[in-house]
Amino acid sequence: MSNLTAIFGSSAEKSQDSEKLMDLYWNRAELKKEFAGMRKEQFRLEDKIKRQEGATARLQQKLDYLEDLLIDPQQAHNVVVYFQFRGMAMQSERKLAKFAEQLKQQREQKEHDSFLGDWNDKLLEEASQVKLQILEKRDQVQQLEDQLQAERQRLTAMSAFVRFFRGRSLTKLLDDLATQIETAQQEEQTLKEDVKIIKNRQPPGSQGLDIATKRSINLMILAFAQHLYVHFANDDLVDLIKEAGEKSVGAIAYGSKYECEQLLTRMQKCNEKFEQNTDFADTLQKRALLLGERAKFHQNTDAVPDSESVRALFRIGDDGLIRESDVNMLGDNYWGISKVLSR
Template sequence: MGISERLGQLLQGNRQSAEDERLLQLYWNRAELKKELVRLQNERYELIEELKKQEAAVLRAGERMEELQQHLGDPDAATHALVYFQLRALWKACAARLARFAEHLQNQQQDRERRRQLIEFDQTRRRQLADFDRRVGEARNEAQKLEGQMKEMEARLASMRGFWNYFRRRRLADELEVVRNQWDTAATRVTDVSDDRAAIEDQQPSEFPGMSIDGKRIVNTAVIAYAQQMVSQLSTGGLALLAKEATAKAVFEMRYGSREDCVRLMALLREAHSIAGRESEDLAGLKEHTDSLRAKASYRSDADTTPLTDSIGTLSPPTSPVSGLESINRAGINVLVDDYWDLYEVLLK
């Protein structure tokens, strides 16, 4: 076979190899395109389903709005609706106030525990530094004492002349070598202890690990006491109970007695909203109530931060509810059981 024929076969083989490579690349590109197409189809399907849900939600919202407009258009029902929405607004105002109170207490307790950690760290470091100072002083005294002995022995050794002092010089030289080794050890100890002291002095406090279980219990019991206090403040006319009921039922279900009862409730609600805005004036007596609650609170385990519901007691229901109310909880109010003012959302876990 000639050179030209071999060269032709080689070129043909190279072209075939390049063609195979292109075909393989096209195959992989086709597979990747199919995977991308499937992903886009799934994404499109999910978006269509989400759009359907949103359209259904908008449709339901429109229907509810139409129903609410018709409800408010009824003169008899409109008064009850006004009371209902004012009660819900009162609930939100109290829940927001409780959340702010809980956040304030949490920040205070965290700062208090962080300061305590820093104080304990500083006290521990001071004790350790004092101990190292004592050890450095002892090591330095020992080194100075040995250094004095070395100088004295060196002076004695230099003063011993004559062949008759040969054995005495040799014995003293051996003793000097022993003292010199002891001095080296003592000097090394001074350096080591000084380095350890410097490390303690440069040590930084560890990162704050977070609030302790006891700290969380302190905050939670104070928040529960505050929630109970707000219930007591809003017990006139059963406002706390009615506000809770308004969060669980639709406006179309609620009736608040006669028109006069509704007018009386709205007057009480104006006063209640005023009370809800006086946060700084609501702390009188809270500490005593919190201490009492903390003394009787019990927990399911040592790791729990929320008291058992039975241990916090119940508040008496309103004694003079507005006449004609259809539902009043006469068994008493437990702010944990009934989750008053969205209490569980602000309690520390």
């Protein structure tokens, strides 16, 4: 038997060998799985590097192209004008975005203040109702105490003979009155705690703007976008500004050096006039009302009007005269308006 064990090994040794083989198998499987994950990550990073190299190459091409344009005396002035117009387009987008954000914050603050006012009024009303209950409870306690005092005096005034026959029932009445007083006092204390809880109650968070308010905000944003359009249109620059915001450098020719200098002068004066003109709040309100009369919405839950319904541009003169023209500010996404509307 010992010879057979020496040849074939014991069952315990075979079990240990099997466990080692299983461990090796699972370790190998885990290594293969980890290796596959690493290869996948490697391919992802290599693909990311290729995309970045492509983006860098395209950017370098743009820089080389821009350098060629600036070197060319015939093109250099056009490049300067292009970037000035592009800067005006970007500045207009920033102005519209700032106006929209400030308007939203004002409306949100106004709505929140109104909500808090109503909430505090309801809180005060609720506390007042509880305080009335406290007063009623105090009156009840006072009446019970007066009755208790009267019954005690009555018991004291009784003769021994009468007390012998009626004393037990009167004593029970006194105990009942004392119990009622204690219960009423406990209820009064509970009501006082309720008042404290009401006063310490925290208001809920912001409820957000409703659809009507969002629509009102969007009409004001659209009115301000039209204000920008009208200002630039008065100097015949609006189309040039929008074109520079949509096309690449070198794709637009503005003319000779003299013509480019004239455009730069007009741009400077236009910007100066815009900064000086700060009294246009009433005009915006009138324009927003006019737009509101035309605005249509696909659904009751939509805050943004259909672009075709508000494609009328309103010029409002100092004399109140209104002139209307066809410009789809929303559909053509002037000044990036689609990004700043409330939805």
